Amino acid sequence: MNAQLPTDDETRIRALIEGRVAAAATKDSGILAAGYADDVVLYDVVGPLRHTGAEAHTRRVAEWLALYDGGIGYWIRDLHITVGEDVAFCHYLYQVSGTTTGGTDVRMWVRSTVCLRRTDGSWRITHEHTSVPFDGETGAASLDLQP
Amino acid sequence: MNAQLPTDDETRIRALIEGRVAAAATKDSGILAAGYADDVVLYDVVGPLRHTGAEAHTRRVAEWLALYDGGIGYWIRDLHITVGEDVAFCHYLYQVSGTTTGGTDVRMWVRSTVCLRRTDGSWRITHEHTSVPFDGETGAASLDLQP
Numbered sequence: 199m200n201a202q203l204p205t206d207d208e209t210r211i212r213a214l215i216e217g218r219v220a221a222a223a224t225k226d227s228g229i230l231a232a233g234y235a236d237d238v239v240l241y242d243v244v245g246p247l248r249h250t251g252a253e254a255h256t257r258r259v260a261e262w263l264a265l266y267d268g269g270i271g272y273w274i275r276d277l278h279i280t281v282g283e284d285v286a287f288c289h290y291l292y293q294v295s296g297t298t299t300g301g302t303d304v305r306m307w308v309r310s311t312v313c314l315r316r317t318d319g320s321w322r323i324t325h326e327h328t329s330v331p332f333d334g335e336t337g338a339a340s341l342d343l344q345p
Numbered sequence: 346m347n348a349q350l351p352t353d354d355e356t357r358i359r360a361l362i363e364g365r366v367a368a369a370a371t372k373d374s375g376i377l378a379a380g381y382a383d384d385v386v387l388y389d390v391v392g393p394l395r396h397t398g399a400e401a402h403t404r405r406v407a408e409w410l411a412l413y414d415g416g417i418g419y420w421i422r423d424l425h426i427t428v429g430e431d432v433a434f435c436h437y438l439y440q441v442s443g444t445t446t447g448g449t450d451v452r453m454w455v456r457s458t459v460c461l462r463r464t465d466g467s468w469r470i471t472h473e474h475t476s477v478p479f480d481g482e483t484g485a486a487s488l489d490l491q492p
Contacts, residue, residue, distance in 0.1 A: 239425065239436060241456040245478040245487045247438060248456065278386065280462060280471065285429030287460040289386060289472050291394060309388040309395065311458050311474040313434040315427060324427065325436050327458040329476030331392040332486035339479035339486050340392045
């Protein structure tokens with residue numbers, strides 16, 4: 199067995215994350231909201247400090263999709279997955295791009311960390327942390343950084 | 346065995362995180378920089394998008410401590426730890442407080458996610474994500490949120 203080859207679990211988690219690319223483009227809220235544990239704790243890119251629960255996540259997905267006029271570009275890079283027996287985490291950068299319903303062009307890089315547990319044989323996201331850094335001098339979110 | 350009792354691993358990881366409280370107060374950079382894997386990937390509260398490597402983390406700790414005149418308040422709440430066989434993650438909120446060398450009073454809540462692997466019997470932080478959310482209307486980092 200070659201340790202460099204992905205495990206089946208890694209392949210499943212990769213598919214869960216990479217499935218967001220097509221789902222954002224087609225605004226498929228069902229796919230974007232799938233895979234979350236009932237008691238997930240979310241640290242989102244915009245306030246408040248946190249949300250708790252799959253229903254809160256589903257609502258956040260709907261709000262996010264409604265912000266944009268048309269599909270949303272979601273380009274993933276540097277996805278790194280660590281899989282254990284029943285606990286896993288991954289992190290990646292993604293560029294979100296699109297035009298808001300107010301006519302603003304958005305194109306920014308975001309950091310994402312996704313933490314999972316296997317329960318009854320299925321991987322579920324129990325924690326997700328999404329953010330951009332801020333500029334300590336100005337207090338502004340840094341929306342124009344490049345990886 | 347009571348499943349509610351912490352495992353030894355959970356106790357170790359809790360001590361690693363909670364040790365930051367006293368270490369920030371006394372500005373003990375050795376404790377704050379300990380426990381990181383050589384190839385750790387850091388998403389920090391201020392830019393850039395990421396840092397890579399334990400040396401980069403040690404440098405960031407030194408920069409952070411130098412920002413403050415005197416000890417730094419570091420108050421943790423809602424620390425939640427998930428431990429598997431060799432993979433673990435935890436998340437918590439912390440309030441950082443103090444006075445910068447420039448005389449600015451800081452008191453803000455921050456979200457933190459810490460991801461670990463056990464290597465050669467020791468838990469090492471391989472990924473850490475620290476952030477505040479931003480306000481989508483103004484583009485400003487939200488530094489005055491309460492949990």
